[in-house]
Structures are given as C-alpha cells and as structure tokens.
Amino acid sequence: MLFKISLSNIRKSIKDYAVYFFTLVLGVAIFYVFNAIETQTAFIKMNETQREIINILTQAVSGVSVFVAIVLGLLIVYASRFLMKRRNKEFALYMMLGMSKWRISALLLCETVIIGIGSLVVGILIGTGLSQVMSAVVANMFEADMNDYRFTVSASAITKTIIYFGIMYVVVMLRSGVVISKCRLITLMNSGRRSEKITMKNPWLCVIVFLISAAVLGWAYYMVGWDYAHLNSKKMLLAIALGAVSTFFIFWSVAGMLLRVIMSAKGIYHRGLNSFTFRQISSKVNTTVASMTVICLMLFVTICTLSTAFTIRNSLNKGVEDNFPADFYGYFALYLHDSDDLDRYGTGDIDDVYAQQNMSIYDDFGECCHFHDYADGRLTLDDLLGDRREEMTADSVSVYAMMDFDISFLKLSDYNALMKLYGMKQIELADGEYAICANASGMPEIYDKFLEDSPEITSFGKSFKPSSKKCIRNSFYPDMQPSNTGAIIVPDSAVSEEYRGIDYFVGNYSATDKKGKEAAEKTARENWDYTMRLYQGDGYMRHLETRIEAANDAVGIGAIVTFLGIYIGFIFLVSCGAILALKELSESADSLPRYTMLRKLGVEEKEITKSIFRQSGIFFLLPLLLACLHSYVGMRFGKVGLSMIVGSGYTKPILFTAGVLIMIYGGYFLLTFLGSKAIVKEQK
Amino acid sequence: MSLLRLNNIEKYYGNRSNLTKAVDDISFSVEKGEFTAIMGASGSGKTTLLNCISTIDRVTAGHIFLEDTDITTLKGKALNKFRREKLGFIFQDFNLMDTLTAYENIALALSIQKRPANEIDKAVKTVAEQLGITDVLSKYPYQMSGGQKQRVASARAIVTEPKLVLADEPTGALDSKSSKMLLERFNYLNKEQNATIIMVTHDSFTASYASRVLFIKDGKLFNEIIRGESSRKEFFDKIINVVTLLGGDMSDAL
Numbered sequence: 001m002l003f004k005i006s007l008s009n010i011r012k013s014i015k016d017y018a019v020y021f022f023t024l025v026l027g028v029a030i031f032y033v034f035n036a037i038e039t040q041t042a043f044i045k046m047n048e049t050q051r052e053i054i055n056i057l058t059q060a061v062s063g064v065s066v067f068v069a070i071v072l073g074l075l076i077v078y079a080s081r082f083l084m085k086r087r088n089k090e091f092a093l094y095m096m097l098g099m100s101k102w103r104i105s106a107l108l109l110c111e112t113v114i115i116g117i118g119s120l121v122v123g124i125l126i127g128t129g130l131s132q133v134m135s136a137v138v139a140n141m142f143e144a145d146m147n148d149y150r151f152t153v154s155a156s157a158i159t160k161t162i163i164y165f166g167i168m169y170v171v172v173m174l175r176s177g178v179v180i181s182k183c184r185l186i187t188l189m190n191s192g193r194r195s196e197k198i199t200m201k202n203p204w205l206c207v208i209v210f211l212i213s214a215a216v217l218g219w220a221y222y223m224v225g226w227d228y229a230h231l232n233s234k235k236m237l238l239a240i241a242l243g244a245v246s247t248f249f250i251f252w253s254v255a256g257m258l259l260r261v262i263m264s265a266k267g268i269y270h271r272g273l274n275s276f277t278f279r280q281i282s283s284k285v286n287t288t289v290a291s292m293t294v295i296c297l298m299l300f301v302t303i304c305t306l307s308t309a310f311t312i313r314n315s316l317n318k319g320v321e322d323n324f325p326a327d328f329y330g331y332f333a334l335y336l337h338d339s340d341d342l343d344r345y346g347t348g349d350i351d352d353v354y355a356q357q358n359m360s361i362y363d364d365f366g367e368c369c370h371f372h373d374y375a376d377g378r379l380t381l382d383d384l385l386g387d388r389r390e391e392m393t394a395d396s397v398s399v400y401a402m403m404d405f406d407i408s409f410l411k412l413s414d415y416n417a418l419m420k421l422y423g424m425k426q427i428e429l430a431d432g433e434y435a436i437c438a439n440a441s442g443m444p445e446i447y448d449k450f451l452e453d454s455p456e457i458t459s460f461g462k463s464f465k466p467s468s469k470k471c472i473r474n475s476f477y478p479d480m481q482p483s484n485t486g487a488i489i490v491p492d493s494a495v496s497e498e499y500r501g502i503d504y505f506v507g508n509y510s511a512t513d514k515k516g517k518e519a520a521e522k523t524a525r526e527n528w529d530y531t532m533r534l535y536q537g538d539g540y541m542r543h544l545e546t547r548i549e550a551a552n553d554a555v556g557i558g559a560i561v562t563f564l565g566i567y568i569g570f571i572f573l574v575s576c577g578a579i580l581a582l583k584e585l586s587e588s589a590d591s592l593p594r595y596t597m598l599r600k601l602g603v604e605e606k607e608i609t610k611s612i613f614r615q616s617g618i619f620f621l622l623p624l625l626l627a628c629l630h631s632y633v634g635m636r637f638g639k640v641g642l643s644m645i646v647g648s649g650y651t652k653p654i655l656f657t658a659g660v661l662i663m664i665y666g667g668y669f670l671l672t673f674l675g676s677k678a679i680v681k682e683q684k
Numbered sequence: 685m686s687l688l689r690l691n692n693i694e695k696y697y698g699n700r701s702n703l704t705k706a707v708d709d710i711s712f713s714v715e716k717g718e719f720t721a722i723m724g725a726s727g728s729g730k731t732t733l734l735n736c737i738s739t740i741d742r743v744t745a746g747h748i749f750l751e752d753t754d755i756t757t758l759k760g761k762a763l764n765k766f767r768r769e770k771l772g773f774i775f776q777d778f779n780l781m782d783t784l785t786a787y788e789n790i791a792l793a794l795s796i797q798k799r800p801a802n803e804i805d806k807a808v809k810t811v812a813e814q815l816g817i818t819d820v821l822s823k824y825p826y827q828m829s830g831g832q833k834q835r836v837a838s839a840r841a842i843v844t845e846p847k848l849v850l851a852d853e854p855t856g857a858l859d860s861k862s863s864k865m866l867l868e869r870f871n872y873l874n875k876e877q878n879a880t881i882i883m884v885t886h887d888s889f890t891a892s893y894a895s896r897v898l899f900i901k902d903g904k905l906f907n908e909i910i911r912g913e914s915s916r917k918e919f920f921d922k923i924i925n926v927v928t929l930l931g932g933d934m935s936d937a938l
Contacts, residue, residue: 270801272798275788276783593779594781602771604761
C-alpha cells in the first residue's frame with residue numbers, strides 16, 4: 001500500500017522530480033565514468049610510463065571523488081528539501097487523514113529508495129556506455145593500441161558509486177524523517193497558501209548597494225588582476241573574501257536596481273509583457289540570492305578550472321613539439337670549489353665522463369652538438385638591465401620578469417651548429433657584436449626594450465655592441481616549454497676556454513623510425529646513467545631529458561589535468577544547472593494562475609512563450625555573466641601564475657570551456673524553458 | 685441593433701452516457717449601455733454562460749454575436765485579439781498580479797495592446813480617479829484591502845474601454861461595505877461612462893444595482909425582470925420575490 005502511494009506520488013509530481021532524477025542520473029553516470037578509468041584502460045596496451053600516469057590519475061580521481069561526493073550530497077539534500085517543501089500540503093492531507101508521522105516518513109523513505117535505486121540503475125547503465133567512449137578517448141590521448149579492447153564493466157566503480165550515493169540517499173532519508181517528525185499540521189496546511197506578501201526592496205537602496213558592491217568588486221578585481229605585483233597571500237584572501245561578499249550583495253541588489261532603471265524608461269517598461277516579465281525575474285532573483293551567489297562562484301571555479309586544464313594540456317603538447325627539436329639533451333657541470341657562491345657549477349666535460357669508462361657519447365648518436373656556455377664571473381638579469389630594470393619589466397605580466405637569474409654566453413659557432421641541428425635560422429655576428437636569444441614568456445619583450453638604444457655590454461675584458469635591436473625568439477636548449485630566460489651570443493674570438501661553464505650535449509639518434517628511436521634512446525640513456533654514476537670526481541650535477549620522455553610527460557600531465565578538470569567542471573555545472581532548473585520550474589508552477597490571468601486578458605501565446613524564455617534566460621544568464629567577469633580577472637591572474645609552464649594561447653581552451661558550458665548549463669536552460677512552457681500551458 | 689446577441693446557446697459537459705447540460709438553449713440580447721445581472725443558484729450554469737460569452741469556454745451549439753462578429757467562430761490569434769480589445773474582466777478573487785503595483789496592473793491591460801507609454805499613463809490616471817483608487821496606485825495588492833483590490837481589478841477591466849465588461853461574482857470576496865462601494869462605482873461607470881456590464885451573482889443585493897436581472901435555473905432562462913423607473917429598494921424586493929419563486933438554495937444564498 002505504502003509502496004503504491006509513493007509510486008503514484010512520484011508519478012504525479014513527475015515534472016518536479018524529472019529534473020531531480022535527471023540530475024541524479026547524470027551525477028551517478030559521471031561518477032561512475034571517472035572512477036572506472038582504471039578498469040577501462042586495463043585492456044589498452046600501454047608502456048610503463050603511461051600505466052604509471054593512469055595510476056596517478058586513478059588516485060587523483062578517487063581523491064577528488066570525495067570532494068565531488070560532498071558537492072553532490074549537498075545538491076541532493078538541497079533538491080530533496082526543496083521538493084519536500086512543495087509537497088507540504090500533501091503531507092498535511094495525509095496527517096489529516098490520520099496517517100502517523102512514522103508512516104509519512106516511511107512513505108518518503110519508500111520514495112527515496114525508489115528514486116535512488118532507479119537513478120543508480122539508469123546512471124550506471126549510461127555510465128557503462130559512456131565509459132567505453134572514455135576508453136577510446138584515453139587510448140587516443142596516449143596513442144595506445146586498442147586492438148585487445150573489450151567491453152568492460154567496472155565492478156569496483158559500481159560498488160564505489162553505490163556506496164557513495166547510498167550514503168547520500170541515507171542522509172536524505174534521515175533528514176526528511178527529522179523534518180517530518182518536527183513539523184506541525186497547522187504550519188503544513190498554511191504553507192500551501194502562498195503568502196501574498198512579496199519581498200520588495202527599496203529600489204533606491206538597491207541602486208546604492210549595487211554601486212557599492214560593484215565598486216568593492218572592482219577594487220578586488222584590480223588587486224588580483226592588475227596590481228598583482230603588490231599581492232601577498234593576505235591581500236589575496238581579502239580580495240577573495242571581498243569578491244564573494246560583493247557577489248552576494250550584487251545579487252541582492254541587482255534585480256531592484258535593474259527594475260529601477262527599466263522602470264524609468266517607461267516606453268520599454270510598459271510595452272507588452274515587459275512589466276510582468278521584469279517583475280517576475282526580480283521576485284525570482286530576490287528570493288534566490290544565496291543560491292545565486294553559490295552558483296555564480298561555482299561557475300567561476302568551473303570556467304577557470306576547465307579553461308586552465310585545457311590550456312595546460314594544449315600548451316604541454318604543443319610545447320614539446322615546438323620546444324624540443326632534438327631527441328636527446330643533457331648537461332653536466334662540476335662543482336666549483338674555489339667559488340664564493342655555494343651553488344656555482346662550471347667546467348667539466350661529458351667526453352671525459354664517458355672516456356673514464358672507455359666509451360664515447362658520440363657512438364650513440366647521429367647528428368649531435370656538444371658545447372659549453374661561458375661566463376666571466378656572474379652576470380644576472382639585474383646586472384644586465386641595470387638601473388632601468390624596474391622600468392623595463394614594469395608592463396610585463398610574466399613571473400620571469402619578477403625573478404633574477406644568471407645569464408650565460410654562447411659562442412657563435414656553437415649557436416649556429418645548434419640551429420643547424422634544430423633546423424632553425426643561423427645568425428651572423430661581426431667582431432665586437434652580440435645578440436640575445438630568449439623565449440621564456442615575457443622575456444623577449446624585455447630584451448627588446450633593453451636593446452632599443454643599443455647598449456654596450458662588457459665581458460671577458462672586451463666590450464660588445466648589439467647586432468640587432470630585436471631579441472632572437474628561441475632557446476638554445478630543448479625543453480618541454482619555452483623556458484630560455486636569455487643567453488648572449490658572442491663571436492668565437494671573444495671568449496677563451498678558461499671561461500667555460502656548463503657542458504651541454506644535444507643530439508639526434510641515427511635511427512629514423514619510432515621503434516629504432518626507442519631502442520637508441522634506451523642505449524643512450526643507459527650509457528649516460530652508467531658513465532655518470534661511475535664518474536670519479538667529487539661534486540657534479542647532471543641533467544637529462546629526451547624528446548620521447550618529454551612527449552610522454554606532456555601527454556600524461558595533460559591527461560591528468562584535463563580529466564580532473566572535466567570531472568569537477570561537469571559536476572559543478574550539473575549542480576548549478578539543477579538548482580536553477582528546480583527553482584525556475586517550481587516558480588513556473590506557482591505562477592500558473594498568473595499566466596491563466598494573462599490568457600484571460602487576451603495575451604497571445606507567443607508573447608507568453610517569449611516572456612517565459614526571457615525569464616528563464618535572464619535567470620540563467622545573471623550568475624553566468626558575473627561568473628564570466630570573475631573568470632576574466634581570475635584568468636588574467638592565472639596567466640601570470642601559469643606563465644612558467646603555459647606558452648600557448650587561451651583562445652582554444654576558452655572555446656572548449658564555452659562548449660562544455662553550453663552543453664550542460666545550456667542543456668539545463670533548455671530543459672527548464674521547455675518544462676516551464678509545458679507547466680504553464682498544461683491547464684487552460 | 686443590440687450590442688450582444690445570444691442565439692440558442694447550449695453547453696454540454698461529459699459524454700453520451702453521462703451528459704450534463706450546463707447551458708440549455710439560452711437566448712437573450714444586451715443593448716449598449718445596459719447593466720445586466722445574471723442570477724442563479726450554484727450549479728445553475730450562470731458562470732458557464734459567462735465563460736462562453738467571454739470566450740474562455742466554447743459553446744456546444746448556438747451563436748454569440750458581439751456587434752457583427754460571431755465570437756463562437758473565433759480562433760487563436762483573433763480570439764486573443766478580441767478578448768484583449770473588446771472585453772474587460774472582473775473576477776471574484778480579483779486576479780491581480782501580486783508582483784505588480786496597482787498602477788502596473790492597470791497599465792498591463794494597455795501595454796499588452798501595445799499602446800504608447802504616455803497614453804497608458806494618462807488612461808491609468810483617469811480611470812483611477814473614476815474608481816477612487818488614485819492613492820493606492822503605487823501599492824502592491826498585498827498592501828490593499830479587498831475592496832481596493834476589486835476596484836483596481838475593475839479599473840484594469842475598463843481602462844481599455846471595452847465594448848463589454850464581464851464580472852463574475854465581483855462582490856463574492858468583499859464585505860458589505862466594500863461591496864456597496866464597488867457597486868456604486870459600477871453604477872457610475874454604467875451611467876456616466878456608458879459602460880455595458882454583465883455581472884454574474886447569486887446575491888440579490890448585488891443584483892439590485894443592475895438595470896435588468898436574468899434568472900437562470902438548471903441551465904435555462906427562468907425569468908427576467910427590468911428595473912425601469914423603480915428605486916433600488918423596490919427592485920430589490922422584486923428580485924427577492926423571484927428568488928423565492930426559484931426556491932431551493934437560492935434563498936439560502938441570501
């Protein structure tokens with residue numbers, strides 16, 4: 001009997017529950033898909049590095065899953081509380097008919113169980129389907145072989161999903177039980193009668209509050225997005241807190257402010273249904289200030305997370321392509337005992353290291369280039385730029401511009417040999433000339449400014465003039481990202497071997513195909529490690545990077561970042577969409593008499609649809625707009641923070657993010673609009 | 685020619701096996717400037733009749749003409765346009781938009797006709813003066829008394845200068861003092877503004893303000909009395925007599 005009542009209840013309020021159910025299914029599916037990655041990829045052929053990356057990814061996902069579960073849990077509690085409120089009258093009827101509170105609680109329990117099991121089953125089914133797609137995505141990312149792939153269902157992920165969501169549902173049941181046991185019949189009965197009183201705020205107060213919040217927000221923006229040179233963690237926290245608080249007050253006042261503004265334009269306000277539409281929106285926004293704030297902040301986090309994740313991934317992949325033009329790169333240097341600085345390294349020769357084991361590094365490579373950099377004492381960026389440093393680095397948004405580092409010299413012949421190896425443009429220098437090469441973000445521009453009035457520099461007892469007013473935009477060594485903060489190239493005759501610094505080796509394997517290169521790399525790496533380990537001599541540093549390794553790392557880090565970004569982003573978007581949709585749909589149901597009224601007044605169906613579209617549109621757009629503004633500033637700041645690793649543009653990632661946003665958030669909007677239209681149309 | 689003509693209106697509910705004749709062959713006409721009350725017990729079909737006239741409901745058979753238009757054949761946009769421009773509604777439960785001020789509620793009826801803003805302002809202020817609600821124009825419905833709300837609703841109904849004002853139990857939710865005030869306003873609108881009003885009520889006192897009362901019983905026209913030159917008190921007594929004739933729950937409604 002109880003089961004029957006609850007089933008029919010669900011069927012009756014299916015419109016209210018549809019969005020709730022849809023959200024639960026989406027939540028379950030996303031949760032399953034990401035937690036099933038490990039099992040899904042078990043059948044894909046991968047190398048060890050890739051396997052390790054998958055392991056890291058799995059661990060990260062299960063960590064993030066706890067957070068995701070909390071977010072979803074809060075969403076579910078919010079949604080169920082919301083739906084219960086709408087059914088107060090129904091509960092009142094049950095009580096009047098003599099049903100005990102226990103039985104009502106049991107009824108609710110029944111409903112939650114039905115919805116819970118339903119959403120889990122449907123969600124896991126959809127999730128299983130989606131995770132096959134996910135496997136293909138992973139395989140594609142790692143360029144792995146999918147021939148052995150089979151349709152897989154992850155038992156561990158299913159168990160995990162059931163446990164996590166089970167806990168959430170139990171919390172919801174307990175909560176609704178407590179709520180029912182506490183409520184009183186008279187309040188339940190009265191809650192059905194919608195109070196005519198509507199929270200109307202003083203419009204002028206709204207305008208003032210809005211202006212103040214906008215100003216405060218602007219100041220917080222300025223601190224984070226423009227004045228970051230003076231930013232410290234305390235100021236940062238203050239800016240975040242101010243941002244959140246002013247966001248709240250902007251939503252508190254925006255409706256009243258807009259209304260005030262539009263009302264003063266009588267021609268617009270009293271045209272068609274405009275007055276009705278704007279009043280509807282303002283009453284909706286005024287009663288949803290807290291949720292709006294939370295949604296706006298969540299959207300902000302989502303936009304930043306997603307676009308940053310995509311940016312990192314793109315620039316990592318592109319970075320290796322552009323900045324790693326050789327197969328193998330290593331350097332070696334001895335610890336300098338006679339130096340005053342503790343961290344000074346210099347001299348040393350890789351050839352000697354290999355020779356000690358009667359080997360030669362040249363055996364492992366086809367084309368290669370072995371060279372040193374040179375230094376006469378210590379030249380840092382500060383020394384080079386001198387008094388004008390502040391002025392030259394002032395407009396730069398790069399982190400590099402705020403740091404100080406050593407600048408070394410290269411011989412022209414070494415540089416040209418390297419460029420030949422990389423397939424890049426060689427340069428010419430006359431006697432007594434120099435050139436600067438750099439590509440770390442922001443640095444070339446700083447050197448351009450430095451070179452503007454052809455400053456002479458003095459080193460190795462000689463002075464040099466710049467050969468060009470432009471800094472060469474490249475790096476003399478391969479790396480995953482553009483990281484060359486600057487090197488000065490001088491004619492060979494200018495330096496002698498006594499100034500030798502770090503010893504570099506850059507080479508390509510003689511093999512041309514992928515397999516051959518992998519084999520060659522194995523040997524080269526083994527030999528490098530072997531000789532270095534056995535090197536006799538105290539204190540040295542060495543470093544090795546290869547193109548294959550860099551590419552794998554790039555893909556791996558990129559994959560982890562993207563997956564986590566999408567995971568959190570999806571969940572956040574679903575939560576935001578669900579809250580707004582629930583609110584808007586229930587508002588529409590409550591407003592039904594108003595629409596009936598409008599119809600009696602002879603308003604066209606088209607006008608009503610237009611009004612509904614505008615209402616849901618603005619309702620969804622408001623938090624999104626502010627979130628976009630937040631994100632713009634957030635990403636401006638992020639650009640500075642990420643300039644160490646991010647070189648490529650932001651356009652594509654932002655388009656990606658917009659795509660995801662439109663898909664999920666836009667999907668919820670469409671669902672809401674169509675749902676509202678149906679609710680309003682329903683009875684004539 | 686009469687403003688409104690009803691020719692053999694029928695409205696059936698249900699199906700073949702279980703048929704309810706809510707309106708059973710009713711014909712009458714209303715002249716321009718008339719104030720007509722339709723009386724009847726609950727379930728007599730008076731509200732159904734009004735709904736048919738107001739095009740909210742469709743007739744099963746018969747024709748309704750407003751001037752030259754057969755409104756039973758109107759559909760979709762034309763129907764909405766007709767409702768918007770030719771009719772004014774007043775309901776028992778006011779049906780004001782609780783999110784709008786009184787001013788905006790009245791203006792809404794004009795703005796959905798896409799009238800220019802300055803014209804709207806003038807019209808709203810004029811009608812507010814006529815109904816004595818100028819001082820509540822900036823208030824929201826929840827800040828007004830029932831009588832004020834109903835007068836705002838009446839203002840909304842007549843601000844568009846409709847051919848016909850339809851009122852469904854306008855005094856149903858009002859106390860006697862507010863009722864009297866509202867009905868006096870109706871009289872004023874009828875006499876001074878020459879508004880044609882059809883009002884459905886089951887209250888003899890309310891009906892006594894009309895110039896003509898139609899009685900409906902079980903979906904049929906039962907009786908009709910015209911006030912003529914008699915005073916409201918005399919007319920009221922006449923109505924009571926008919927109501928007594930009608931018997932049943934009508935007398936309970938008194």
